[in-house]
Amino acid sequence: MSTLTRTRRAPTAPGAPAAGRKRRRLRHLSARDRVVAALLLGIPLLLSLAFVWFPALGTIALSFFRWNGVGDLHTKACDPALPTVLNNGCVTGLQNYHQAATNYPEFWPAVQHNLIWLAVFVVIATPLGMLFAVVIDRGIAGSRMYQSILFLPVMLSLALIGIIWEFVFSQNYGVINTVIGRSGDSNAIDWLGNPHLNLWAVLLEATWRQAGYVMVLYLAGLKAVDPSLREAARIDGANAWQTFWRVVFPAMRPINIVVMVITVIESLRAFDLVYITNKGINGLELLSVLVTSNIVGETQRVGFGSALGVVLLLISLVPICLFLRQSFRKEETP
Structure with missing residues (x-):
């Protein structure tokens, strides 16, 4: 009687790493x-x-070079005794950053305006979009129509949004000046030309669009929340406010991270609206506009514009890293 020898596979330990199992599966791929x-x-x-x-x-x-976009880069240090034209392509070290902080009058106003833009998005646009999402998610009459109306600005380009709001804020034919009886008058308010008003006017335009964007993200998060969580909270006697903040909102932590990251990115890369309004000058200086004007503008200071771009990158990384660190720390807490 023949003896059949059966080869047995060694049992996999319960704690075997998933990476090892994936590698074994990849070996069997054709x-x-x-x-x-x-x-x-x-x-x-x-x-x-x-x-x-x-x-x-x-x-x-490039932020460590003095370069106008034409010619070769080399490793010799810039000679301050030579004209800028002869120093093209040389290494400046941190001189571009030092010049931006100490000898560039538009830099600090641009940083301040970017931070104000970020604060308005965090304090106004994001809560407003979340409020729209919560109201629509409750299934009110005409919710799909309201959702379409609020999401419409997101579908439009920022350039078109700027043109639309021009008819609202225009000094001569704007809706606001017409309503208050100052259209065509010498006392008409120059909403987009006054450096004390134009930033807030443009922020209203940006908030109108950003709120619809945040609303769609939170609607997706609300649909993903397990209905049994709300039912359990209702049985325990929680009202609608307590149910949202203590049950639903913590369950949407992944969406909250996405919304915060997008909010920071959208606020710091703002460019179209201010450039359409007055090319980012006279009270509307932003870092993105300064980067563009130095790299592709008349000055053609690619190295200096790159340094401004790095500053913008560092500013955007600070709130994102802090928020992600805090969120991941909460997830690791047992």
Whole structure:
């Protein structure tokens, strides 16, 4: 009688790392599947490297040079005794950053305006969008119509939004001056030309759009919340306010992280509205406008503009890293 020998696979330990199991599965993939997987992973990686990481690293490197965009870069230090034209492409070290902080009058107003923009988005636009989402999620009559109306500004380009609000804030034919009886009058309020008013007028335009964007994100988060959580809170006697802040809102932590990151990015990359209004001058200086005016404007100071771009990157990373650190710390707490 023949004896059959059966090869048994060694049992996998309960705590075996998932990475080891994934590697074993990858060994059994066919050559065609491996090529498809490599393409699906490699193409997005190459696009990300080409259009995100390489330009970002190149901008950081250029911030240490004095370069006007024409000619070669070299490693010799700039000679302060020579004219700027002869010093093109030389290494300045931290001189671009020092010049921005001490000898560039538009820099600090631009930083202040960017921080005000961020504060308005965090304090007004985001809570307003969340309020819209909560009201619509309750299934009020005509909720789909309200959702479409509030989301409409998000579908429009920022340039078109600026043109639309021009008819509201215009000094000569604007809706506001017409309503208060000052249209065409010598006492008409110049909402977009007055440096004490134009920033707040443009912020109203940006908030109108940002609130609709946040509303859609929170609507998606509210739909993903387990209905049993609300039912349990209702049984325990919690009212609608307590249910939202103590049950629903903590359950939307991933959406809160996404909203905060998007809010910071949208507030610091603001460009279109202020450039359409008055090209980012006379009270509407923003870092994004200064970066553009120095790199592709008449001055052609690519190195200096790159330094301003790095400053904008660092400012945007601070609130994002703090918020992500706080959120992940809460998730790790047992």
